[in-house]
Amino acid sequence: MVDVPQAVERMEAFLADQMEAAGVDGYVVGVSGGLDSAVATTLATRAVGSDAVFGLIMPGRPNDEENMADARALCRDLDVAFEELSIQPIVDATDAQLPFDASRLTLGNVRARTRMVLEYAVANEQDRLVLGAGNRSERLLGYVTKYGDEAVDVQPMKDLYKTDVSAVARHVGVDERFIEKTPTAALWEGQTDESELGADYETIDTVLRRVVDAEQSPGRVASETGIDRETVDRLVELWQSSAHKRTQPPGPSLRD
Incomplete structure (x- = not known):
């Protein structure tokens, strides 16, 4: 924390x-x-x-x-x-x-x-x-x-x-x-974070702290926290697939 x-x-x-x-x-x-x-x-x-x-x-x-x-x-x-x-x-x-x-x-x-x-x-x-x-x-x-x-x-x-x-x-x-x-x-109408993400923020933050910050494997996270592997894998996939939202728009290098 x-x-x-x-x-x-x-x-x-x-x-x-x-x-x-x-x-x-x-x-x-x-x-x-x-x-x-x-x-x-x-x-x-x-x-x-x-x-x-x-x-x-x-x-x-x-x-x-x-x-x-x-x-x-x-x-x-x-x-x-x-x-x-x-x-x-x-x-x-x-x-x-x-x-x-x-x-x-x-x-x-x-x-x-x-x-x-x-x-x-x-x-x-x-x-x-x-x-x-x-x-x-x-x-x-x-x-x-x-x-x-x-x-x-x-x-x-x-x-x-x-x-x-x-x-x-x-x-x-x-x-x-x-x-x-x-x-x-x-x-x-009816949209909530948990319904879309498939987990509450206590679970989400536990997974992200371990996978992203501590660089632990999904298997280890599931084993040590008791969070089911399917949930861990889904959150990891969301993190990896959304990398484009955390970077500047890409473009080709035109200068030697």
């Missing part, structure tokens, strides 16, 4: 340093009502002050109104100015222009990328950086939308596993209701 107080200190220093180095007025953060965005918003306000943080709440199917209410409450509790911009008209217009019946996954990715278009539009107007709320578990499994939720200027929590995020949340005083929520990217 990460040293939580040290991690918080480093993330807050990072956010302050990045803002100063860029010479901007602050950060724009998408506030979803979920745990990750609640932690990212809280860290930013602690690091640079609430006046330098602007929340963007982006309702649209299938977002739960309870999550939107929690997003508003978080911004008010942190004294962060915010605005609500619906993604639904943009998603509907995109869907209407496609020359095919878009799949659930395709429209889910359109939703994620629409959110980033709006975040960057606001950031451009306000001379701010876009603050990401991604974590290490999601990045390693490729459980992100390419040029969607990964298209940000800074990712303070990129080295935190999902289980670490909960520990950080408690350390910085995020309300327990955010920690207890079922994780979901809200890309389609």
Whole structure:
């Protein structure tokens, strides 16, 4: 597990340093009502002050109104100015222009990328950086939308596993209701992280810490943890097959 107080200190220093180095007025953060965005918003306000943080709440199917209410409450509790911009008209217009019946996954990715278009539009107007709320578990499994939720200027929590995020949340005083929520990217109705990934984050993080960080074999991980081999192999496959999401777009070398 990460040293939580040290991690918080480093993330807050990072956010302050990045803002100063860029010479901007602050950060724009998408506030979803979920745990990750609640932690990212809280860290930013602690690091640079609430006046330098602007929340963007982006309702649209299938977002739960309870999550939107929690997003508003978080911004008010942190004294962060915010605005609500619906993604639904943009998603509907995109869907209407496609020359095919878009799949659930395709429209889910359109939703994620629409959110980033709006975040960057606001950031451009306000001379701010876009603050990401991604974590290490999601990045390693490729459980992100390419040029969607990964298209940000800074990712303070990129080295935190999902289980670490909960520990950080408690350390910085995020309300327990955010920690207890079922994780979901809200890309389609009924979507949850666990149902898609096939395991809870305790299991996922155990496997990733051992396979990626400690370079243990899948067989050893299954044997020593009691996690069934099929689950371990599936998570390892997700990690290996999603490498393209963690690198810059490839291109040929044209210089000798």
